[in-house]
Amino acid sequence: MLYVTDGHTRRRTDLPTRRRGILVLRIHLGQAVLDATGMRALLVADVLRRALEVHGVQVMATLAPDGPAHQDALSRPVLDGFGIDTPGAGTDTDPPADAHIGAAPPPAASTGVWIRVGRVRQTTDAVARDATDAPADCADPLAVRLALLAGPHAQPVDLTGSVLATATHALEGWRRQVARWACAPSRPVPADIAQAAEAAIARDLATPALLELLRHVAAADTFPDGAKFETFALLDRILALELTREIGYVQTPHGGGPMGTEPLRLIVLRHAKSAWPEGVADHDRPLAPRGRGDAPAVGRRLHKAGWVPDTVVCSPTRRTRETWELLAPELDAVPAVTYDSRAYGAGTSELIAVVRETPARCRTLLLIGHSPGVQDLTLALTQDTAADEALTRARDKFPTAAIAVLALPGPWQQLAPGSGLLIAFATPRDRGD
Structure with missing residues (x-):
């Protein structure tokens, strides 16, 4: 309850x-x-x-x-x-x-x-009267979100310039830490932390307690980096502060190690839910009504997380094309799109070959394909860490409109099985996870 x-x-x-x-x-x-x-x-x-x-x-x-x-x-x-x-x-x-x-x-x-x-008490140096105006000293609206989550929701809160500056600093620091932790082997969320988080949110939406848990985990020497990453990713499903946003853009502590600096990002997307009209060939099946709703939500999720592709490789079937056409307007970008017949019915080795052809200038590639190819590709590229919650979910089921986001070492041409880290896995049911 x-x-x-x-x-x-x-x-x-x-x-x-x-x-x-x-x-x-x-x-x-x-x-x-x-x-x-x-x-x-x-x-x-x-x-x-x-x-x-x-x-x-x-x-x-x-x-x-x-x-x-x-x-x-x-x-x-x-x-x-x-x-x-x-x-x-x-x-x-x-x-x-x-x-x-x-x-x-x-x-x-x-x-x-x-x-x-509780009402928000503002000072003129912090936020304009109209909340649609961005604070002059706070470029990230999620810093405002953090500031408002820091106190009990029923109590009044002061939103001043110093409060926003503190929230901005904390958010930027957490994102840099999460980006570094993402390069470590995954470890499960500590059981006592998971229990404390569940108790906090069940206790009158105690977001201040969740934020205190994040501070505790970040400062603790007893938790491995992989467990810290999983904890922050788990709590961000509630807090929605985009704590994983800097993954791939922050230099890792091991510089020249397996992930290096600014790893590449591969987003693997299974097409949205399709219909099965009688007498229609598989290649020509359209999206179902649910799929037409899920596809734009995928685009919004990618945009909000900062996972906007530079290049798109899409299977040429009708359902994959419609998925791309419905999600693309949500990205606020115009990436180059290639409709590649090899992405239809392809196995793992063929899909890896497709990804290896990605131009060097591309940092984020979106691949839109089919089951079981998208699932097999994700599992083949990901380092096998049994404690990784995202990997466990991807291995269990890869439903329509699900996305897997992998950080990969470069260059694309040298892509190898087991070389990537699965940094996120999301399905339509995780809306906003």
Whole structure:
């Protein structure tokens, strides 16, 4: 179970983490223009959604239709920058909410608990009144996210220039550390850390406790680097601070070692869910409705994580082409695309040959293919570390619209089996993992 404190009664209220159907969150912004307190309400809803979805609970988050704020006041690029999924526009016909999130209590007739959000007190040197304006002294919106996560969500918070500077410094330092730890052999998350993290998020969304766990793990000499990496990656599924963003762009401690400086990045993507129309050849099968929804989400995920490809190699089938065409607009980039027939039905050795032909100027390659080739390629290139959670998941199942991100030594032409590190594995169910 996950419990929150009801703002009406000040009592603990359990939210089910194992249930059928959809858990409904209603977000109350209270302003026609999105201000910092409204952004904090969206952030609390986002953390709650992530925590519930880790437990397999489906969540529907919508804006309350009873106030002056509405979806038109929200900018998806701005929310993407803060790591927040854009909520739907609520209507009077929506199902009753299980939880209301906002600084002010919901209307008296509302059902569900009230998750209170403390107001954000700003100084003019920190953040403009309109939350869509980037802070002048904080180029990374995720530093603002970190600053807002650092205190209990129900308490007011001061967002000053010094607070943002501290958050920016901490975030940059963690990302550099994570990039170095990613080059070490993977080790499991320590059991006591995993238990403490689960207890913290189940205890009224105690994000300050999660951040304290990160500080503890980073400073401890008793944890191997591989365990530190896995811990930060695990907690980032809730915190969404893009802690792995610098992987591949930070010089490793062993400079001339197996990964060296600025390793190459290979993104392996299985096409999104396809349909099976009667009488249609396999090469011509289109995407199913679910696949047409999953493909753009892949693009958004790549963009948010900083994994934007320089070059794309795509199988020429209809379902792989449609996957690329739907995800490409989300990247804010125009990489070179090659439709290579060898990526259709290819085995591991043939796919490795395709990757070896990548031009030297390319640092990040996206390969869009099919099962079982994409899974076999990922497993063949990855160093076999049994304790690696990402590798275990990739080995168990590589579903449609899943992505595997590997860091590889250069050059492409010398790509060899077992030479890569699997730094991330994500499926549609991990939305925002």
